[in-house]
Each structure stands twice: as structure tokens, then as C-alpha cells.
Amino acid sequence: MSSHTLSRTLGTAVLVLGLILLFVPNGRAQLELELSIADVIGYPDGQDIGVDVFMSNYTDTVAGFQILFQVDRPLPAHFQLEVDTVGTLVSGWYDVICRYLSSDSTNLVVTGLAQGIQPNEARFIPPQADGLPLLRLRMSVEGNPDPLSAPVVNIIINSLPDQFQFIDASANFIACSAQQLIDTSYFRCLAWAPPDEAECLEWTRVPLPPFDMMTIDTTLTLMIDHDKVALHEGTMTIVPGVCGDVDGSFDRIVDISDAQRMIDHLSLSLKELPSPSMGNTDGSTDFVVDIEDLHAMISHLFIGLEGIDCGL
Ligand SMILES: [Ca+2]
Ligand SMILES: [Ca+2]
Numbered sequence: 001m002s003s004h005t006l007s008r009t010l011g012t013a014v015l016v017l018g019l020i021l022l023f024v025p026n027g028r029a030q031l032e033l034e035l036s037i038a039d040v041i042g043y044p045d046g047q048d049i050g051v052d053v054f055m056s057n058y059t060d061t062v063a064g065f066q067i068l069f070q071v072d073r074p075l076p077a078h079f080q081l082e083v084d085t086v087g088t089l090v091s092g093w094y095d096v097i098c099r100y101l102s103s104d105s106t107n108l109v110v111t112g113l114a115q116g117i118q119p120n121e122a123r124f125i126p127p128q129a130d131g132l133p134l135l136r137l138r139m140s141v142e143g144n145p146d147p148l149s150a151p152v153v154n155i156i157i158n159s160l161p162d163q164f165q166f167i168d169a170s171a172n173f174i175a176c177s178a179q180q181l182i183d184t185s186y187f188r189c190l191a192w193a194p195p196d197e198a199e200c201l202e203w204t205r206v207p208l209p210p211f212d213m214m215t216i217d218t219t220l221t222l223m224i225d226h227d228k229v230a231l232h233e234g235t236m237t238i239v240p241g242v243c244g245d246v247d248g249s250f251d252r253i254v255d256i257s258d259a260q261r262m263i264d265h266l267s268l269s270l271k272e273l274p275s276p277s278m279g280n281t282d283g284s285t286d287f288v289v290d291i292e293d294l295h296a297m298i299s300h301l302f303i304g305l306e307g308i309d310c311g312l
Helices: 003-023 257-265 290-304
Strands: 031-035 040-042 048-059 063-069 079-086 095-099 105-111 133-143 151-156 165-167 174-192 200-206 213-224 228-234 232-238
Touching: 031 151, 040 048, 048 232, 063 079, 063 213, 079 095, 079 105, 079 174, 105 133, 257 290
Parallel strands: 031 228, 040 232
Antiparallel strands: 031 048, 048 133, 063 105, 063 151, 063 165, 079 133, 095 105, 151 232, 174 200, 174 213
């Protein structure tokens, strides 16, 4: 092969490669919407555990949404019936509403509309890929989880069309399309009105012809375009509690700061302990945290160094 032919062949190869790179679709570029839930640590009796939900809307402005969040186990993590919007993309939105779909608090529907208190205060979310979370879920942990149970709870987003909806500033659905479904129904007449049988007195629906009357209904059904939406679940890893570890650090160590927190709870600020079940250090069966528990903790730390057991 001459050097001239070789260079022409190489040039053609480079051109073909360039065209391939130009036209091969970039997976991320196709996406219109991407949601990710953060991974967090849960702790015994935990309340108000913030779980950030991030959104990237690559192409469209977001003016409203509905999202159904779910946990994959009924215990021990729950959604609280609220979200935190401070420092999020929906900060200042007037309508951010939460509701449960069932009584066990394992699912939460969050609906948001970019309306301010005044009509001109609507804060649409322009296309963006990084930055503030869309919103912050608040979750809680019930009691002290069984240390032998699986410590990870998955937090997922339900992608069923009637539960997952995003609209832009023109109220068009993002990454969804409405599909028209035609529903044809057939009816037979069971009793015609005498004498000329011009009117039917009783209709019955039949699955197939023959028929005396036919109706055609069209319904619009929303379909998610899964090529344009990416949903990433999050996790809550639940750390079992250590009896006496009540200072809120969840360092699994019982020391002077835990005793100070107990004194503060019982006689100073009276502020609730972050893990009340870990404060029942005298193991009383009523699980009440009182002066006896403080005595048990002080004895454990400074006097007899006895072990403590919260009686769980
Ligand atoms: Ca501690
Ligand atoms: Ca007690």
C-alpha cells in the first residue's frame, strides 16, 4: 500500500469515526429528568431525619410535580407527613402538600405547584443539573430496631404514570406523553317499546356484535417515557442503639456527655432525649426515663461501673 493510499484510508477512517461519535446518542443527553434520593443514617427513635431528594431537569422548566415516595419495608423507617423546603429548589412555593396513601406511613405523595402567595411570585425551576435539593423528606425510626434485622431500608420513587408527574410552565407534562385510548362498547336491546319498536326499554351490554347500538369513548392516558426519566433510589442504614447513648452523637459510647444530656433532660432544659428508649438505663419495665435512670448511668460511669441494660 502506498503512503498516499494509507493516508487516504486513515483519513476516511477518522471521518467515519467522527460521524459515528456525532450520531451515537449520548445516554445522559437524552434524559429530560433525573431524580436521586440521598443515603442517610437512621438511629433509634430518630425523628426529623432529613433525606435530600435531588432533581436535574435538563431541558424543561419545572412548574409543578407529584411524586410518590415509598420504603420497601413497613418497619422501622417511616415518612413524616411533611417535607422541608428551606434551602431547596421549592423554597417559597406556596403549595407543597403531603399525604399518605395508607395508614402505615410507608408511602408519601408530595405535590408541589410553583405558586407564591401572590400570582406574580411563582418560582419556576429553570433547567439545571446541580445544586440545591428539590426538597427534603423528613423520616423517623420507630423504637430501637432489632440488631439482627436487615439494617438497610430502601427509599424509592414510584414510577407509575398516575403517581409520577412533572409539568412545565405551560402545564405540559415533562418526559410523558398522553396516549389516546379508544374504548368501543356494544349494546343489545332486550325489550322494544310497542307498537312500532322505535324505542328500547331495556339495554344490555354485550362483548361483541351483533348489537343494536354502539358507543365509542376516547380516554387520555398518561405514559412515562422511561428513556427520558432516570430515578435513583436512596437508602436509610439504621444503626442499632447502645443503652445510655443519649447525647445525640450516636457514637455508640456512653460517657460524661451522655450523663450531662440526661441531667439536662431531667432537670434543666427538659428537652426530649434524641433516643428515649436508650435512656431507660435502669431497665424499668415501664420504660419511663426518670431520676433512677440517671442514678444507674452515674453508677455505671463513676461508681460501681456496673453494666446498664435498657430492658429492650
Ligand atoms: Ca454518646
Ligand atoms: Ca427507667
